[in-house]
Amino acid sequence: MKKLAITGGTHGNELTGVYLVKKWKLNPGLLKRSNFETLCLHTNEQSIKEVRRYIDHDLNRSFGSADLRNETLDTHEAKLAKRLNALLGPKGSHTSNVDFIVDLHTTTANMGLSIVVSNDSALTWKAIAYLCQMEPALNVYRWQGDEEGAFVDSMAPHGFAIEVGAVPQGVLRADLFLQTETLIYHVLDFFEKYNDGQRFTFSKTLEIYDHHSLVDYPRDSEGDIMVMVHHERQDKDFDLIKSGDPLFLTFDGEVVLYEGETLCTIFINEAAYYEKGFAMCLARKITFELKE
Ligand SMILES: [Zn+2]
Structure with missing residues (x-):
């Protein structure tokens, strides 16, 4: 694990990720760990500015491999997806620029603190098991609901999305902001320990929700x-x-x-x-x- 990316504002009206990324850009020391690098960035600046989910279509469904290769797609999000894939991917590569992506979202549904995961890599699930141990109220939803593989986190070999709710679009809730922030620090702590070669003692099974x-x-x-x-x-x-x-x-x-x-x-x-x-x-x- 050499490089992790935390992405916020993939949906410009989901403010928790937007403002967490803003906070960390001002205080990069909060994300600093001894043995790997963490990038944090806003993925869809224009939709954040307009407090809209997207400009032309959903960025978080824009990372299908065929779409990334298709040079004729020229919507705002299609072009953005290609730029992000050059920065964080390329998707499907063993030498991608980041190893792990955590994409920050909120939902108007009453889902509490949740992880939505499509990735089946052992490292992704090891991180999730650690997070479940640290935050027993965390829900894990293995998603295959639509266009699997087209999510922001699919650019890296490992990763997942965090969903917290209920919160209206365009609104910040301090409790959910703090819960998301704490979960990210657990993610960073996990990788610091993982890189240090620490052995983990969590259970071999997890109770999860399978789509x-x-x-x-x-x-x-x-x-x-x-x-x-x-x-x-x-x-x-x-x-x-x-x-x-x-x-x-x-x-x-x-x-x-x-x-x-x-x-x-x-x-x-x-x-x-x-x-x-x-x-x-x-x-x-x-x-x-x-x-x-
Ligand atoms: Zn979202």
């Missing part, structure tokens, strides 16, 4: 939503849902019940996902075995 499927709102012929998330489901992130539980409420007050196998609901009523076409994710709670 199952996406649930969209029932929509009319124009694609507009016909329901809201039911108030009894609202904020029940990481809770079980079983057949017969209230899922949606129509504007006329009719309850739409969930039908299907018993699973956990995550990213419930995330504001940014109305346009992506889902109301929540379903995941299965599993015992994940760590690789040696």
Whole structure:
């Protein structure tokens, strides 16, 4: 582990990462560790300036290998993704400029302190196991919800995203800011110990949430939503849902019940996902075995 990158403002209206990166740029000593280098940067300056999720399309879905190679894509985020990939990647390379990326996000869903991970490298999961030990309330969601591999953190061989919520878009919450900041210091401490050759004694298994499927709102012929998330489901992130539980409420007050196998609901009523076409994710709670 030689170089780590902490990225914020990938979504310009998710202020925790925006202001943490700002703080660390002013106080680089906070990120300094004895045996590796840490870069911190804003990934989408223009969207931060405009307090928007993105300018043309979602930067955090812009790192698919085919898109990075496609020279005809000339949107703001497509060009930005290529520049970031030259700086932090290149993606898929064994000699990428950084070894590990932690990308900072917030969510309007009530997810507390969470990690969203698509990477299956042993080092990524070792870091996650350490973080779970340091922060027992940390939730780990293994995401394969859409365009897997197109995330910011996919530029490096190892990494994940941090999601904290609930917080509205364009808003800072001190408690979530502090929790995210503390988690980053644990990440840095882990790599300092790892590079020092320290042996870790965490358990060989982790309880995690494994992505199952996406649930969209029932929509009319124009694609507009016909329901809201039911108030009894609202904020029940990481809770079980079983057949017969209230899922949606129509504007006329009719309850739409969930039908299907018993699973956990995550990213419930995330504001940014109305346009992506889902109301929540379903995941299965599993015992994940760590690789040696
Ligand atoms: Zn985000």
